[in-house]
Amino acid sequence: MIFNEEVAGRVYHTVGFYKRAFDEAGVTPDDISTLDDIRRLPFTVKQDLRDNYPFGLFAAPMSNIVRLHASSGTTGKPTVVGYTQRDIETWSRLMARSLVAAGLTKNDIIHNAYGYGLFTGGLGVHYGAERLGASVIPMSGGSTKKQIMILQDFGPTAICCTPSYALYLAERGGDMGVDMRSLNLRVGIFGAEPWSEKMRQEIEDRLGITALDIYGLSEIIGPGVAMECAEGRDGLHVFEDHFIVETINPETGENVPYGEEGELVFTSLTKEAFPLIRYRTRDLSRLMKEPCRCGRTHVRMERISGRSDDMLIIRGVNVFPSQIESVLLGIEGLEPHYELIVDREGSLDTLEIRVEMSEDVFSDEIKSLQKIEQRITKDIKDYLGVTAKVKLVGSQTLKRFEGKAQRVIDRRKI
Ligand code: DLL
Numbered sequence: 001m002i003f004n005e006e007v008a009g010r011v012y013h014t015v016g017f018y019k020r021a022f023d024e025a026g027v028t029p030d031d032i033s034t035l036d037d038i039r040r041l042p043f044t045v046k047q048d049l050r051d052n053y054p055f056g057l058f059a060a061p062m063s064n065i066v067r068l069h070a071s072s073g074t075t076g077k078p079t080v081v082g083y084t085q086r087d088i089e090t091w092s093r094l095m096a097r098s099l100v101a102a103g104l105t106k107n108d109i110i111h112n113a114y115g116y117g118l119f120t121g122g123l124g125v126h127y128g129a130e131r132l133g134a135s136v137i138p139m140s141g142g143s144t145k146k147q148i149m150i151l152q153d154f155g156p157t158a159i160c161c162t163p164s165y166a167l168y169l170a171e172r173g174g175d176m177g178v179d180m181r182s183l184n185l186r187v188g189i190f191g192a193e194p195w196s197e198k199m200r201q202e203i204e205d206r207l208g209i210t211a212l213d214i215y216g217l218s219e220i221i222g223p224g225v226a227m228e229c230a231e232g233r234d235g236l237h238v239f240e241d242h243f244i245v246e247t248i249n250p251e252t253g254e255n256v257p258y259g260e261e262g263e264l265v266f267t268s269l270t271k272e273a274f275p276l277i278r279y280r281t282r283d284l285s286r287l288m289k290e291p292c293r294c295g296r297t298h299v300r301m302e303r304i305s306g307r308s309d310d311m312l313i314i315r316g317v318n319v320f321p322s323q324i325e326s327v328l329l330g331i332e333g334l335e336p337h338y339e340l341i342v343d344r345e346g347s348l349d350t351l352e353i354r355v356e357m358s359e360d361v362f363s364d365e366i367k368s369l370q371k372i373e374q375r376i377t378k379d380i381k382d383y384l385g386v387t388a389k390v391k392l393v394g395s396q397t398l399k400r401f402e403g404k405a406q407r408v409i410d411r412r413k414i
Contacts, residue, residue, distance in 0.1 A: 004029045004030055007277075015059050016056075017052055038244060044279045045280050066085050067082065068081070081273075086272055097227070101228070102187050102210075102229070103186075109157050114192065124216070144168065148173045159185055162191070163193065167203055169207075192313070212233070217283075220243060220268060224239070237300055242268065242270050247260070262286070263284055264281045266281065282311065283308075284306045287300070288302065315387075327383050339409065341411065355393070356394065
């Protein structure tokens, strides 16, 4: 791979956005001759994707795009990504590689409860599982009772879903009188939202499995950017043959050394349809150079410790407070003062939205207030895909801030 020609040169000559960004930064693809030179290239951020919505950053003609996926943007519109046939092939191989790192083979049966659709989790894992030659059960999310029946009857040896859904399945199974530890499951591959060692312990105890962490984001390819191995269970191997990873100080943009916490930044090396240069993920982690027990030599990243922006992940759905705000502002009678309270009941995330109403509307009868609450709940579900409990409050009742408003109260103890 010749980086300056095949990666930097390609985006420079095919995507107007990159030409402008490189020119502004005073750098040309020919200036990049060592790995360190990459630091001279400008960052790409989520707003750039939004400004070029939907297909403006694609580096391949639509006739070569075979798949589109999307995830939350910072306001109304989602972030759209595209794949050529070769990209799908690359992604499938990376996902198959991730499954192998979890100790799976063609003899395994994989219960895939990541959502199928615009979200990359379902189809990403699915193609990887098929590529491995395993038997995949395309469950998708929801229908928990049915999931438990299939887990009992089909005897899958591995399960892929969000860690909170794994706990929910364990709870519901228990309620149904199913001994969830005696299922055939051996391994779980969990990601798409933050989790902790404590959650790992709980999932492993309740399901009697080995629980492993998988990381990825739609912009970079989907799941399969980094994967924890069954032998090491100490950080996730970043697949550096396809993605260059850096960590930066989110305030200054300066690179931070290995071992220090910073924001993950990725540059894709092999993607055709949607290559990204120095994409700022907003995910915080630490890179570890030391070799892993398993013998893999790729750099490892610690499990994600947080975000450098205000994105929330609620039941696996990425939500920005600004998106909720734009839904609220679209409804007459609401004031731009609101509070979002995120909590966890059992293993399920809950979202409560408290929003102020103008005086005249608030004095209306209860029935019409309930109608407005229902309308907000419906709009939030329709636009953002999350279920919220809405509570209207009187004008001037929520806390005011002199500086930056703190609208999110996250009570989850993950
Ligand atoms: O969540 C892709 C994925 C699917 C990863 C299935 C793993 C398994 P997006 O919807 O674009 O893509 O959301 C990406 O989710 O920037 C992180 O903030 C968060 N995230 C993903 N994996 C993890 C993880 C998919 N293992 C965003 N731990 C990312 C913590 C994660 N956060």
